[in-house]
Amino acid sequence: MNTDNFASLAAIPNSNVLKFVHHTIDNLCGGVPVSHNDYSQCPLDKFWIATQNVKDLATKIALQKLSKEQTVLLLHQLSKETAEEIYDAAESRRAEIKKSLVSESIKDLLHLRDFDWNVKLAVASDKVLDLNESLVTFHLATSTTRLEKDVRNISIEMSASQVDKLLEKLKEAQQTLVHFQTR
Template identity: 25%
Template structure:
């Protein structure tokens, strides 16, 4: 459906693409009323959805210029160049918007934490236990409210938590 972009004169294409990128970044999308003489409503929606997908995918997956051009097959090379130029010029802005959108998936934020290491000497079932336990107290702020969460973990659960946090950190570092 990217081919529909060619209904718009080449000189007006950058303006539309930049307005579309504005929409991806959380600002106003281009309006159908401004471009209704070029496309039907169905064509407009298909084209906007396709181009939005191309921009988000190109930045989110860090596609090379060649890969972006492959996703624009069917579009003449002059229009491909315009799309690529707009994408290159605003790549960082799109990436920032995608990261912010990802961060808002959960409104919960860790405000503070405290931990204690304890040695459980016995339990109601075993007289001699001698197992180290970690008590982790988290203060989580969600929707402006502070909510305390307490977790008790044994050695294996702690190792699992540390491995998960390290994996999450690697993903965050790759986004930078």
């Protein structure tokens, strides 16, 4: 990360830098966007660059990619105390920032809206006279938005062994999510 990228933060009046950082982190966590009207003494182009820089910096701090010392070095245009306070602001909201990042990354993924399932016993097929295999059919209603018209229906048929493998993978995914949330 280029340390010159953070020169835009020096354009925010020193007395308002921490307020600006807190507002930007609030926005990153789903709050109201930062308004240039509140920081009108800063040129608009530098304001938008500073906003993006604070979001990037807070994200890297929350994901533990930057230490306090690295943050102070990156923010060399500001006083050491201000740089440390910016680090502390992001560090103290680490869980919120992570949660927001996860929510943002999955918002365009398919969401399960409804499901149904049934089990049938296949006793024979055109190739095997005595099959006796249980089959599970899942009917999934998915969408990428909350709109009812966007719902896609998907049907999947699986054997008992395939269902067992699916359940194992889902348990692994659940453990990974639990591990990620506790980090």
